[in-house]
Amino acid sequence: MKPNKPSAKPVPAKIGATVTGADNMPEIREGQTVALLQELHILTRDGKMNQDSRRKLKQVYHLYQFIEPLLKDVLAEKGQVSLVDHGAGKSYLGFIIYDLFFKALNDGSHIYGIETREELVARSQELAKQFNFPGMSFLPLSVAESTESKLLPDRVDIVTALHACNTATDDAIQFALKKKAKYMVLVPCCQAEVASVLKKNKGQSLGKSALTEIWRHPIHTREFGSQITNVLRCLQLEAHGYQVNVTELVGWEHSMKNELIIATYKNLPRQRPSERLREVLETVGLEEMGNRFFTEQLEKQ
Numbered sequence: 001m002k003p004n005k006p007s008a009k010p011v012p013a014k015i016g017a018t019v020t021g022a023d024n025m026p027e028i029r030e031g032q033t034v035a036l037l038q039e040l041h042i043l044t045r046d047g048k049m050n051q052d053s054r055r056k057l058k059q060v061y062h063l064y065q066f067i068e069p070l071l072k073d074v075l076a077e078k079g080q081v082s083l084v085d086h087g088a089g090k091s092y093l094g095f096i097i098y099d100l101f102f103k104a105l106n107d108g109s110h111i112y113g114i115e116t117r118e119e120l121v122a123r124s125q126e127l128a129k130q131f132n133f134p135g136m137s138f139l140p141l142s143v144a145e146s147t148e149s150k151l152l153p154d155r156v157d158i159v160t161a162l163h164a165c166n167t168a169t170d171d172a173i174q175f176a177l178k179k180k181a182k183y184m185v186l187v188p189c190c191q192a193e194v195a196s197v198l199k200k201n202k203g204q205s206l207g208k209s210a211l212t213e214i215w216r217h218p219i220h221t222r223e224f225g226s227q228i229t230n231v232l233r234c235l236q237l238e239a240h241g242y243q244v245n246v247t248e249l250v251g252w253e254h255s256m257k258n259e260l261i262i263a264t265y266k267n268l269p270r271q272r273p274s275e276r277l278r279e280v281l282e283t284v285g286l287e288e289m290g291n292r293f294f295t296e297q298l299e300k301q
């Protein structure tokens with residue numbers, strides 16, 4: 001997406017007021033709720049944008065560009081769509097998706113935000129009420145708890161997890177597999193678990209092959225740990241019949257964690273990725289992490 005030209009003119013700040021044209025602030029899309037963008041600190045109190053908010057909006061739009069076709073696809077297929085956003089934080093993503101897409105629907109479509117920090121959940125609940133977004137719920141749960149919670153439906157169409165900390169992305173994958181999600185949109189955060197196992201087993205691994213040099217130095221252990229975690233996640237998803245696309249989340253220049261994984265359930269053959277997953281775990285001395293990447297379902301195949 002090309003960044004748009006900045007504009008100096010403020011937009012109205014009334015609650016519920018929406019932008020009706022792209023003339024006075026081209027970054028804001030038609031129909032977006034101006035006061036919501038202010039509450040999310042994307043617009044300043046006087047309705048202006050600064051460099052920081054412009055960048056934030058650009059990032060969210062970039063991600064939305066990947067998510068919108070998925071929403072449209074599910075809607076066309078089922079007539080309604082459910083999306084669960086894990087590690088929602090302040091729920092920028094959920095609110096912007098709701099404002100741009102769900103707000104116009106009246107078909108039972110729903111967004112759930114899952115977040116452990118109660119104050120963030122309470123704030124998001126307030127905002128959803130303030131803007132009359134009845135199709136949004138926020139639950140003060142961990143991702144793992146939400147997988148078992150009766151407050152969520154048995155089936156979910158789309159699962160997103162944007163920089164959900166550490167192993168929360170792995171829990172989001174488990175959640176999505178259990179809920180038979182058609183789509184997953186994941187931007188993983190750093191994951192320390194795999195690196196710590198690589199570190200622990202370094203003594204035994206290092207003599208085995210020259211390739212173990214890849215993670216001999218501590219900084220390489222951490223970086224390789226992060227990278228191999230995402231490689232294993234992709235194989236895990238493929239081993240469950242998903243097609244996986246990995247790309248870069250541009251506009252996230254301030255963050256090293258800009259890998260975007262989009263998984264689409266296609267019922268693809270599972271055996272090859274499953275074997276590959278096992279081989280990679282063995283090759284890098286991560287056999288003990290089998291439980292993380294081989295779920296019960298997969299073991300039964």
Ligand SMILES: C[S@@+](CC[C@H](N)C(=O)[O-])C[C@H]1O[C@@H](n2cnc3c(N)ncnc32)[C@H](O)[C@@H]1O
Pocket residue numbers: 086087088089090091092093114115116117120141142143144161162163164165168171
């Ligand atoms: C880096 S923030 C990202 C927030 C938001 N997704 C975004 O990109 O703006 C990560 C959020 O995940 C939450 N979190 C971390 N571990 C979690 C878990 N296991 N279950 C649910 N939320 C979690 C944190 O409290 C935090 O708000």
